[in-house]
Amino acid sequence: MTHEPWMAQLDAYLDGELESGAMQELDRHLRECAACAAESLRRLQWKRNVHAAGQRYVADPVLRERVRKSIARGDAHAIWWRWPAFAAVAAVAMVLAGFGIVQYKTRVVRENQIVSELADLHVSTLASATPADVVSTDRHTVKPWFEGKIPFSFDLPELQGSPFELVGGRVSYLEQSPGAELIFRIRKHLVSVFIFQDRAVQAGLPVNEARDARSFHLESWKQGELRYFVIGDTGPEDLRALKGLLAKAK
Amino acid sequence: MCVAERSTAGFEELALPLFDRLYNFAHWLTHNRDEAEDLVQETFAKALKGFSSFEQGTNFKAWIFRILRNTFLNSRTGLRAATVPLDVQDDDAALPVEKETPETILIDRASERIMQEAIEELPVAYREVLLLCEVEEMSYQEIAATLTIPIGTVMSRLSRARRALRSAVTEKLQRNAS
Numbered sequence: 001m002t003h004e005p006w007m008a009q010l011d012a013y014l015d016g017e018l019e020s021g022a023m024q025e026l027d028r029h030l031r032e033c034a035a036c037a038a039e040s041l042r043r044l045q046w047k048r049n050v051h052a053a054g055q056r057y058v059a060d061p062v063l064r065e066r067v068r069k070s071i072a073r074g075d076a077h078a079i080w081w082r083w084p085a086f087a088a089v090a091a092v093a094m095v096l097a098g099f100g101i102v103q104y105k106t107r108v109v110r111e112n113q114i115v116s117e118l119a120d121l122h123v124s125t126l127a128s129a130t131p132a133d134v135v136s137t138d139r140h141t142v143k144p145w146f147e148g149k150i151p152f153s154f155d156l157p158e159l160q161g162s163p164f165e166l167v168g169g170r171v172s173y174l175e176q177s178p179g180a181e182l183i184f185r186i187r188k189h190l191v192s193v194f195i196f197q198d199r200a201v202q203a204g205l206p207v208n209e210a211r212d213a214r215s216f217h218l219e220s221w222k223q224g225e226l227r228y229f230v231i232g233d234t235g236p237e238d239l240r241a242l243k244g245l246l247a248k249a250k
Numbered sequence: 251m252c253v254a255e256r257s258t259a260g261f262e263e264l265a266l267p268l269f270d271r272l273y274n275f276a277h278w279l280t281h282n283r284d285e286a287e288d289l290v291q292e293t294f295a296k297a298l299k300g301f302s303s304f305e306q307g308t309n310f311k312a313w314i315f316r317i318l319r320n321t322f323l324n325s326r327t328g329l330r331a332a333t334v335p336l337d338v339q340d341d342d343a344a345l346p347v348e349k350e351t352p353e354t355i356l357i358d359r360a361s362e363r364i365m366q367e368a369i370e371e372l373p374v375a376y377r378e379v380l381l382l383c384e385v386e387e388m389s390y391q392e393i394a395a396t397l398t399i400p401i402g403t404v405m406s407r408l409s410r411a412r413r414a415l416r417s418a419v420t421e422k423l424q425r426n427a428s
Contacts, residue, residue, distance in 0.1 A: 011408075011409065011412070012405070015383065015389075015390070016389070017389065017390050046416075047384055049362070049365055050365065050369070050380065050384040050385070050415070051384050051385055051387075052362060053362045053365035053366045053369060054274075054278070054369065054380075054381050054384055054385035055274060055385060056274065056277070056278070056366055057273060057274045057277035057278070057283075057286070058270070058273075058274075059269065059270055059273035059274075059287075059290070060287070063273070063287050063290065063291070064266075064269055066291070067266075067269065067290065067291060067294050068262070068266060070291070070294065070295065070298075071258060071261060071262050071265070071266070071294065071298055072258070072262070074258045074261075074298050
């Protein structure tokens with residue numbers, strides 16, 4: 001069997017630009033053909049690498065503020081600059097802004113590192129033939145498996161009636177701290193849920209956040225002493241729904 | 251609220267969330283922080299001025315990226331960059347399919363720094379289409395609207411850009427290895 005006609009469509013497939021009929025046909029082929037599936041994964045990884053490398057430059061917050069003000073002045077010229085004490089206040093503000101910029105940039109770099117690490121972990125899950133060390137749809141099997149392997153415990157939700165299915169779990173590490181990675185399936189997408197002790201990441205991301213990371217969506221939140229991250233390429237509403245289930249788990 | 255205030259508020263709501271993306275794209279185009287800052291400021295000023303001509307409900311992101319890109323092409327750096335010829339024509343026949351080799355496996359593991367250097371060295375016509383697709387995750391239709399080129403040209407240029415990037419990364423890895 002020749003793979004070329006399929007491989008010629010892979011880029012458009014991964015860019016989400018194939019017609020739905022062709023998309024389904026290629027989907028089917030990828031499930032059956034290991035060579036094309038491997039090539040597809042390789043190109044997907046390459047796309048993610050380019051995506052990550054392309055997010056290189058961070059604007060100075062002072063520029064953002066300047067642009068924002070210039071937009072605001074587009075319809076009403078501000079008069080605050082005529083205030084006599086403005087010069088003194090501005091000087092102090094500039095000094096404070098200087099410290100702020102340094103802190104801001106440090107925080108942005110650290111946040112990006114953590115998000116990038118999580119995206120890498122999720123990609124390696126997608127790429128792995130055996131993504132889970134404990135394979136079970138039963139939460140009463142998966143949760144006890146982590147006992148003694150990580151330094152905390154967590155609750156898993158009842159998924160009956162929801163579109164999610166538990167695939168399994170494995171031990172994962174974020175910045176050398178052990179935690180749990182739980183893998184869920186929704187429709188054809190795999191979603192990773194990472195749980196770590198909050199102190200392992202507390203200087204990094206804000207407590208509650210939704211953001212895009214290398215074409216994945218990511219939700220993070222704090223629950224007690226634990227920090228949760230949900231990451232996947234399914235829609236943000238799916239991730240929020242899974243977050244809701246995990247938050248209510250007992 | 252008067253019409254002008256409504257218009258400004260609407261513009262701010264649409265444009266400011268794109269600020270970081272516009273800046274990143276501008277810096278990639280100009281290779282220079284100061285020029286990127288000027289380009290972004292000029293883009294916002296032009297876009298605000300022309301916002302009344304923006305058709306509500308159409309693609310604002312493609313619209314403002316087009317303004318930035320046109321402003322860049324009219325700048326001194328942009329004029330210089332646009333004169334670099336591409337090796338081939340955009341509408342050349344389809345490229346042969348690339349297959350996995352030990353070399354392709356090696357370049358998949360290229361570091362982010364090598365990747366960034368390679369992107370930086372691409373001709374601007376390849377760099378912009380690649381960034382709009384891979385970083386901005388625009389559809390081919392959106393890219394066509396931003397660059398004012400046909401979709402067929404987007405596809406062939408993107409294909410060549412990917413190939414050029416792989417070849418540049420390979421070259422860098424080989425140079426580093428020797």
